[in-house]
Amino acid sequence: MSVLKLSVRLALLAALACALLAVPALADSQARIVRLSDVEGTVQIDRNIGQGYEKAFLNMPITEGAKLWARDDGRAEIEFEDGSVVRITPNTKVEFTLLSLRDSGSKLSTVKIEEGTAYINFTGQKSNEFTINFARESARLTHAARFRVDLEDTDATLAVLKGDVEIEGPSGSVEVGKKQTATFDLADKDRYTVAKNFEQDPYDNWDKQQEQYHDRYLNAHSYDASMPYSYGVSDLNYYGTYYNVPGYGQCWQPYFTGVGWDPFMNGAWVWYPGFGYTWVSSYPWGWMPYRYGSWIFVPSYGWLWQPGGWNNWYTVPRVVNPPQRFTPPRPPSRGGQQTVVVGRAPSGSPGVPPRRTVMIDRGSAGLGVPRGGVRNLDKVSQAVESQGSTTVHTRPPARIAPTPPSGYSMRTQGYSGGMSTRTTSPSSHTSAPAHTSAPAPRVSTPAPRSSAPSVSHSSPPSRH
Known part of the structure; x- marks a missing residue:
């Protein structure tokens, strides 16, 4: 073989090797997905593909630029990698304006509340940045906090139950502590008032029930x-x-x-x-x-x-x-x-x-079983294994509190900023667990099988 032909073949092999090595690099992009982890009633999604809103359903990946809209009977929960959660109630729209990954592996998440009521639980991992935007306000979270945001046409409120939240806006910076509520006058340069109390929201019980589920099973x-x-x-x-x-x-x-x-x-x-x-x-x-x-x-x-x-x-x-x-x-x-x-x-x-009873069949793999709605599911599984099916009672749904009368307000001690003379509108929320840190996930084509760590041995399930 001539030196020229050998050189050409070596060059082709080198080019092929570079191309093959480039495939995982393209697959291992810095794209992130988060999970649509609960859907109740009518919820729609805009996948940012030019088709507008369409039906959303459980387990859909949420990507950067996507929007969710809970209609007048809808509720939804979105889980992030570190266990942080955003929940939305009827007539609420949110946009996931940023879901990115730094080279260091830290995650950057920004959620914009366009209208309605949202509950936020940030678990507080130091390497991650989580920002909630509403109206012209921005809450950049650096440590664990749980709070609720209500956005209406002329005002917005942020109520904190755990931790504290610092908010930046046209009227400057304000820190809202535990069991405090900040109210922003959107018609008056976002001037704010901070109150030392808050009133119950109709969906606080629902949010609390969802949080109790995670506290129990996480x-x-x-x-x-x-x-x-x-x-x-x-x-x-x-x-x-x-x-x-x-x-x-x-x-x-x-x-x-x-x-x-x-x-x-x-x-x-x-x-x-x-x-x-x-x-x-x-x-x-x-x-x-x-x-x-x-x-x-x-x-x-x-x-x-x-x-x-x-x-x-x-x-x-x-x-x-x-x-x-x-x-x-x-x-x-x-x-x-x-x-x-x-x-x-x-x-x-x-x-x-929801129905107060559910029939569970062998082969259903949990379809139709409401999340957290049936106690001792392991024992129910044994009954289904031996009988083929069984009917069980489900837990009653969270009670939705009546909406306070129009114009109702709880006057509390507090302070105001931006020369505001408004009184405050109150709010509330619940507690959250801490979660472990993790390497950054990257989208990929299938890779070789990895093994799991070994723990104490369990017997296999019986098969009929």
Whole structure:
């Protein structure tokens, strides 16, 4: 072989190697997603793809530039990687104006409240920055805080229950402490008044019930401490359990699976700019098991989720050792932006009072079970395993307090800024857990299987 031909081949090989190495770099972008973790009633989403608002459903990834709109019977919750939460009530619009990642791995999140009422729980991880904007005000959070923002046409209020919040706006900076409320006069250069009390909001009980669910289930399993992310962990602990599987380590499985169930029976392919089609599971626990790790099939256990692969999140879930004749999940081959439903489509709760009883069947894998609505789900699972189905009573929904009469105000001691002479309108909220830090997730195509740490052995579930 001539020296010239050899040089040409070496150059081609070098170019090919560079191209192959470039693929993971493109896949490992600094894009972030957060989770639409609860949907009740009518909630719409604008995915920032030029199609305007459309139906939103549980487990949809929320990306930078997306908007959510809870209509007059709607409520929703959005979970961030560190466990921070934003909840919105009827007639509320929010925009996720910033979801980015620094080279250091710290996360930058900015949420704009366009109208309505939102509850915010920031867990306070030092490396992360979380900003809430409303009207011309900006609350940049640097430590743990829980608060509520009410934005109307002529005024806005921010009420703090935990921690303190500093707000910057046209009238300068103001710090609002625990159990204080700041009211901003939007018609008078955003001049503010700070009161030392606040009044109950109609949806405080609902927000409190959601927070109690996370408080109870977020750290309910010893394996949770090894999870680098917190979004979706509460649902894993409520809707399923862990097994130490020989050869695979610690794996998770939902209750009520049964023979013939597979994790891709119900869901939808949803298109996102920059990512293409992404699998969205219909199951109420269906976040982490489809974004990280692998689904594995083990005889005598069935399908289990093996945690891992925390540095990447997947648009197409990974499958390892599937049974014969199993068809792996494949995104639609045709281009376009339409949502493609598989089996039972993801949905939100209807905007009507929930049923007080629920029938649970083997093979349902938690579909139809309201989050936190049935006690001792592990024992219910045993009954379903032996009987095939069972009917259970559900917890009553949170009571929505009546709205105070128009013009009602609780006068309290306080102070004002920007030369305001207004009295204040009050508000309220609840407490929150701390969460662990994590490496930054990056979008990726499937990667080799990673193993989970080993803990005490559990027996496999019985199969009928």
